[in-house]
Amino acid sequence: MEIIRAKILGFCAGVRRAVLAAEKALEENKGGQVYTLGPLIHNPVALNKLAQRNLKILLETKIPLLNPNDTVIIRAHGVPPETENEIREKGVNVVNATCPLVTKSQKTAAEYAKKGFVIFFAGDKNHGEVIGIEGYARKAALEAEKEFNFILIKDVDELKNEIFSLSQKKLLSSDSKIVLLSQTTFSIKTFDSLQKELKSSLPQAEIVSSICPATHERQNALKDLCSLVDGVVVIGGKNSANTNRLFATAEKLCRKAVLIETPEEIPADFFELEKVGITAGASTPDDTIDAVEKRLLNSRS
Numbered sequence: 577m578e579i580i581r582a583k584i585l586g587f588c589a590g591v592r593r594a595v596l597a598a599e600k601a602l603e604e605n606k607g608g609q610v611y612t613l614g615p616l617i618h619n620p621v622a623l624n625k626l627a628q629r630n631l632k633i634l635l636e637t638k639i640p641l642l643n644p645n646d647t648v649i650i651r652a653h654g655v656p657p658e659t660e661n662e663i664r665e666k667g668v669n670v671v672n673a674t675c676p677l678v679t680k681s682q683k684t685a686a687e688y689a690k691k692g693f694v695i696f697f698a699g700d701k702n703h704g705e706v707i708g709i710e711g712y713a714r715k716a717a718l719e720a721e722k723e724f725n726f727i728l729i730k731d732v733d734e735l736k737n738e739i740f741s742l743s744q745k746k747l748l749s750s751d752s753k754i755v756l757l758s759q760t761t762f763s764i765k766t767f768d769s770l771q772k773e774l775k776s777s778l779p780q781a782e783i784v785s786s787i788c789p790a791t792h793e794r795q796n797a798l799k800d801l802c803s804l805v806d807g808v809v810v811i812g813g814k815n816s817a818n819t820n821r822l823f824a825t826a827e828k829l830c831r832k833a834v835l836i837e838t839p840e841e842i843p844a845d846f847f848e849l850e851k852v853g854i855t856a857g858a859s860t861p862d863d864t865i866d867a868v869e870k871r872l873l874n875s876r877s
């Protein structure tokens with residue numbers, strides 16, 4: 577069997593930064609408990625390893641129970657400002673591991689909200705990053721005494737429905753200030769479709785693409801890989817947006833594709849293939865990728 581790795585795969589810079597921040601906090605801890613507010617990243621394998629070192633996940637409902645000597649790590653996806661403020665008021669050590677690109681998106685959304693723009697936001701409902709960005713935009717609109725309009729959409733059909741609904745309610749017109757923003761891991765292809773549709777309906781709309789280059793690079797590397805192999809193994813958290821988009825692409829472009837979190841999940845028929853491609857989501861640790869490759873090469877069942 578020949579294993580071919582995608583040219584770009586695994587940890588992105590933002591995730592690696594968050595994991596290193598957590599490891600440093602654990603090493604420097606002087607008696608308190610080290611927490612991450614919600615899952616640090618979307619990868620169960622990486623989170624389990626950190627949990628073994630006594631990193632615990634803090635639920636928002638438990639923030640009032642924090643002690644001053646505790647440490648709380650803000651996850652890579654970020655949190656709303658009111659949540660961070662509540663944590664800081666407890667006097668704990670706060671480590672902000674929000675991805676710099678997400679921080680930039682938070683600031684961008686806040687600036688447009690402060691100016692009274694209607695914000696169409698392309699993203700996944702209930703995703704931590706989206707919740708945090710919406711929180712920053714809401715705070716900015718409130719402080720500027722502007723009406724807050726943050727409309728979450730995932731595809732062109734939803735965009736059309738929202739435009740129609742808002743127009744019927746007299747909340748949207750050719751004079752409205754409008755901007756299209758997005759989650760950093762959103763599909764570039766879908767975002768392009770959304771901006772074309774929005775511009776055709778409301779030409780004055782501004783478009784700001786905040787999609788992380790790492791997402792685009794991994795997609796392109798996967799497309800190149802699919803033409804070289806008989807099957808593709810996508811490694812990553814099954815709750816990871818960018819990993820699931822890699823898997824969707826692999827399913828379309830390759831005869832066989834599977835999404836796994838651990839080497840033990842590799843389907844038996846993959847061991848019979850002559851050429852197997854490997855790619856991994858932006859939250860997948862290097863050692864997990866290595867373990868999957870090792871199992872493929874050393875097992876046949």
